[in-house]
Amino acid sequence: MNTYAATLLETVRSTRPLIHHITNTVTINDCANATLAIGAAPVMAGAIEEVGEMAGIAGALVLNIGTLSPAQVDAMVAAGKAANAHDIPVILDPVGVGATTLRTKSAEKILRECTVTIIKGNAGEIGVLAGSGGTVRGVDSGGCAGNPLEVARRCAERWSTVVAMTGETDIVCENGEAYLIRNGSPMMERLSGTGCMAASVVGAFAAAGDDPVKSAAAALIAFGLAGERAERESAGPYSFRTALFDELASLSQEIIISEAQVEQIRGI
Amino acid sequence: MNTYAATLLETVRSTRPLIHHITNTVTINDCANATLAIGAAPVMAGAIEEVGEMAGIAGALVLNIGTLSPAQVDAMVAAGKAANAHDIPVILDPVGVGATTLRTKSAEKILRECTVTIIKGNAGEIGVLAGSGGTVRGVDSGGCAGNPLEVARRCAERWSTVVAMTGETDIVCENGEAYLIRNGSPMMERLSGTGCMAASVVGAFAAAGDDPVKSAAAALIAFGLAGERAERESAGPYSFRTALFDELASLSQEIIISEAQVEQIRGI
């Protein structure tokens, strides 16, 4: 997997896929800059009048419900259908699902009305979407009920999708196969938007690759490694932020090959 | 007051209250990161379909009209009523009030239809809301007519609220009592969003404390001290920004006890 992830990073940079985001107003700038830093091209476009056309020229679509409204969810569904028609991957970041009824209903609406390729969420959010229970307080995970790997597998099965559950150990799985990724930094919890940025990087790798579970795992390895390296240069959460983007931009194949901490599990 | 403020900072960090914001799109990321840095948990949620539910699980509600629309103001009123029903503090940052009719009418609508616990504004904004005159140019204060302490007191009396008026000397008052705070940095004027971040920190302290005037004073001490310390490490407004968040995150009880510059005035 280390070599696969390293190669896919270079594919992102050489093909520079366009990543269409419909996302929240809190971290929209972080998502644009994370996409640029990893080597892809961001575009943020949320008007229902243009989302289908924009998704039609993109390499992946990232949907993030962090500051959702019903009108925005309608635009997400329209964009998702266009992405499906053009056969490009759709990544859903179900921010805060479970915290309010609107968030839960909206995430489920998107999952029912479009084919989502990858759900990227924290343990609480994935627990909610698995139907097995999760705790979400605002946009923070309070954890899921039960074994995280089993919850991720159940969520993947329920929605016929790849699940990327972030946490101290990231779990990426689809039915039958999982990757456990142990790269990352505790500083990521202390900065707003790291989860959203991770979804953007997943979008870039999913656009460049052809195997969503491996693309998502490679993306979380890359993002986790940038975080690990940034932590060493940081005096606090905001100097960490500066270093995180710089490290995403300077991440090399060599770093991934030598420092990725990933374990594959079959037959889950 | 120094010891009180130091203790309240630790309460913020140990209880990690959820601070629900309905705020502007310019500084929404700064508000999220300031809330995180001081030790609380931010959530930004503005859809009228979910604001009542989100306010119901929060420790404080921060309303900021920096990029208001009539629909957003309706959501603020709905959230404010829910916050009142759950008895959590409501902080209003009346950004640019007085600059346009929409801003003035909207701030007054919020103040009439909800119980606002603390108004945090600059001298111009507080002068406008006191009804005694203030000058606001865009979102910048042109000062208030008359003695600032008297204007703050009058605003507090008019709206039955605590007033936190920021400036070279911050004034926090309610009817009968005031705190003058002389911490801070002139760099704060050169960076967008420092006023909004101050309101987020006030929200965090108000959620953790039970005396709004003291909570607001403690918050402005903490924010001012982070600014003072950040200034020493800065080459310009953006390196100041990085340092400001890092200093908010590393602020200690010891720093507050030894460096707070606060004066209490009774019988105003």
Next chain:
Amino acid sequence: MNTYAATLLETVRSTRPLIHHITNTVTINDCANATLAIGAAPVMAGAIEEVGEMAGIAGALVLNIGTLSPAQVDAMVAAGKAANAHDIPVILDPVGVGATTLRTKSAEKILRECTVTIIKGNAGEIGVLAGSGGTVRGVDSGGCAGNPLEVARRCAERWSTVVAMTGETDIVCENGEAYLIRNGSPMMERLSGTGCMAASVVGAFAAAGDDPVKSAAAALIAFGLAGERAERESAGPYSFRTALFDELASLSQEIIISEAQVEQIRGI
């Protein structure tokens, strides 16, 4: 031109014009901080109920369609008409024009219904608005068809406006006269929002000056020089970002006079 640009920078700082923006949610914070850093005062206000009043107290109006919606475009037109009535310059940043029908139709609607003083765009965007062909992928320029100077001149003629086309060499022209500016940094392409920030700086200089083509050229010199200097202090795109704002804030007349790389061309 070097001395002219240096003098205009000081006029920006001494008069501190209010720059009213209606802009996208991705880079709205960058635009506010770039405006502050160069020495002007930003205000972001997009509600149709207040845009006319806000434009009426501003020194310039900056319209940016990066995350447009039809309702936002209506507010832009209303603000543009108010700006025209008050005789303040209007700057249009047609982000992503050509990428979708909505963007192209909206930019043309603004240009038809208001008098735009300066269009600031990349080569692809200017090519689209010139009617001579340009390639835009998301919000990235794929270049214009034909000679860039001729395309810029044609766009200026078509819309009776000044055109500021950014690129490795910036071209600022109106009918008959052009400036070629060779300041800048390749790092600007690796950070989201540098084009938007450039438009904010153009707005500040246009508010301070009385000759739009010279104001736009002076602004791009200033912004380019800040970029050049920031590049030398950067380890990657995000430390470049910090340095870019700090350099905008510390830019001096002396730097502009000695380091501006600008060539005037007459009779185009």
